Amino acid sequence: MNKKQIILATLASSNGVLHTPVQVQKLLFLVDREIPSLVGGPLFDFQPYNYGPFDKTVYSELSEMAGEGDVVMIPQNNWLSYQLSAKGLEAGKKILESLPEQARDYISQVSQFVRSLPFAELVSAIYAAYPEMRQNSVFQKC
Numbered sequence: 001m002n003k004k005q006i007i008l009a010t011l012a013s014s015n016g017v018l019h020t021p022v023q024v025q026k027l028l029f030l031v032d033r034e035i036p037s038l039v040g041g042p043l044f045d046f047q048p049y050n051y052g053p054f055d056k057t058v059y060s061e062l063s064e065m066a067g068e069g070d071v072v073m074i075p076q077n078n079w080l081s082y083q084l085s086a087k088g089l090e091a092g093k094k095i096l097e098s099l100p101e102q103a104r105d106y107i108s109q110v111s112q113f114v115r116s117l118p119f120a121e122l123v124s125a126i127y128a129a130y131p132e133m134r135q136n137s138v139f140q141k142c
Contacts, residue, residue, distance in 0.1 A: 001040035003061050005095050006031065008070065008084070009039075012092025013104075013111045016084035018074065022051060023114045024062070024082055026126055029053040030110045033130070038103035048135040052126045 001009075010027050011019060019027070029046045033053075036042045046053035062082050065071040070088030073080045084092055096104055114122060120139075127134045 001043070001095075003043050003057065004065060004070075006039055006041070006043055007058070007061055007065065008088055008092035009095040009099065010092075010107055010111060011071075011082070011084045012089055012096050013107045014115060016089040016092070017115070018081050018083045019115070020076070020081050020119075021059075021079050022119055022122060025054055025058055026052070026122055027111055027114045028055075028058055029126070029133075030114070031107060034110075035103055035106050038100055038106075046133075048133045048137065050136070050138045051123050052133045052137065052139075053130065 006028065007024075010031055011024075025046075028044060029052075031039060032042045032044050032046060044055040044057060046055045048054075062071050062073065065088065066073045069085055070091060072083045072085050074083060096107065099107070117125060123139050127137070
């Protein structure tokens with residue numbers, strides 16, 4: 001599995017609903033950290049950054065995927081949020097279905113988790129579980 005495939009699969013697990021930047025970063029971080037052997041990973045190089053684990057290649061992959069018609073980038077306030085196009089959702093669902101059941105279940109659960117929490121609670125939950133990712137943070141509310 002490559003980076004584009006795991007992005008498609010993880011975003012498809014929620015039927016392609018809109019994801020904020022922090023949700024995408026934390027979703028991919030958790031998949032990369034918790035089930036790498038089930039998805040051919042780790043695929044990213046997450047480092048502690050302003051709001052926890054961050055890999056800038058997540059955004060470059062999403063941008064490239066937008067150019068290919070798989071992702072829609074939606075401006076919101078001062079950032080871009082991400083949603084799968086119909087084409088991306090179809091491809092992502094196929095990839096997701098090809099994964100072992102344990103991987104599909106985990107991705108679905110963690111996708112719901114990251115989307116269920118407001119920004120501060122999500123970042124705080126990541127810091128609580130992965131305190132090493134708090135280093136370099138500008139966000140200290142926990």
